[in-house]
Amino acid sequence: MRAVFSKSSADPVLTASNLCCVRQDRILFEAVNLELTAGQLLQIGGKNGAGKSSLLRILAGLGQPDDGEVLWQNLPLTESDFPQNLCFIGHLSGIQPQLTALEHLEFWQAAFGLAPTDGYQVLATLGLAGLEDIPCQLLSAGQQRRVSLARLWLTNRPLWILDEPFTALDQSAILLLQQKFTEHLASGGAIILTTHQPLTQQFPAAQLLELAYRW
Numbered sequence: 001m002r003a004v005f006s007k008s009s010a011d012p013v014l015t016a017s018n019l020c021c022v023r024q025d026r027i028l029f030e031a032v033n034l035e036l037t038a039g040q041l042l043q044i045g046g047k048n049g050a051g052k053s054s055l056l057r058i059l060a061g062l063g064q065p066d067d068g069e070v071l072w073q074n075l076p077l078t079e080s081d082f083p084q085n086l087c088f089i090g091h092l093s094g095i096q097p098q099l100t101a102l103e104h105l106e107f108w109q110a111a112f113g114l115a116p117t118d119g120y121q122v123l124a125t126l127g128l129a130g131l132e133d134i135p136c137q138l139l140s141a142g143q144q145r146r147v148s149l150a151r152l153w154l155t156n157r158p159l160w161i162l163d164e165p166f167t168a169l170d171q172s173a174i175l176l177l178q179q180k181f182t183e184h185l186a187s188g189g190a191i192i193l194t195t196h197q198p199l200t201q202q203f204p205a206a207q208l209l210e211l212a213y214r215w
Ligand SMILES: Nc1ncnc2c1ncn2[C@@H]1O[C@H](COP(=O)(O)OP(=O)(O)OP(=O)(O)O)[C@@H](O)[C@H]1O
Pocket: 023, 024, 028, 046, 047, 048, 049, 050, 051, 052, 053, 054, 055
């Protein structure tokens, strides 16, 4: 059930104002402002070490800014139903080596509070047919990334925050993921992601927030 985003809504759902992040006496970024509404894709760009992951973690409520605030529907994240509306996938795949792909799906279904679905079907869509029942430590890096991204095929949450989701994927998986993004945006979802690859050809309406590398 999409409780928050709807295609007709043009109101900002996630807003960040005057964000500042300091790490080891270095200002990674400051005075960062953004607004995200239904159907929007925001790409955070910048060189290695510019602070993209740090910004994503703050936007996901997993880290505190040194200044500024993040609001979900005009409320601070901790005072809203933000966690129930977010699907966050970090740059580490979040895969447990000893669990199978199918066991990961069962865990995420329970974590998202979803009714069981046909995990075999989801994994087949992701090109993992025949690999459902072996420990993930025996899968390749790209196959493990596909398992990790299976969350996007399970979740009904409107806001996706994804750190380097294309890492280790081959061209067919990149196209599959881009198609999934298109469907999610068309149904009123929103996406914030980091990636080093240009997205403007597939997503001409994407916003780009470029973080400058600062000393
Ligand atoms: N918890 C932390 N404590 C200390 N320093 C940190 C912490 N998290 C990040 N940093 C530092 O902040 C800087 C930015 O890190 P971050 O991971 O946000 O960069 P990034 O833009 O995502 O880089 P990449 O493109 O390489 O993934 C780095 O120099 C990193 O060492």
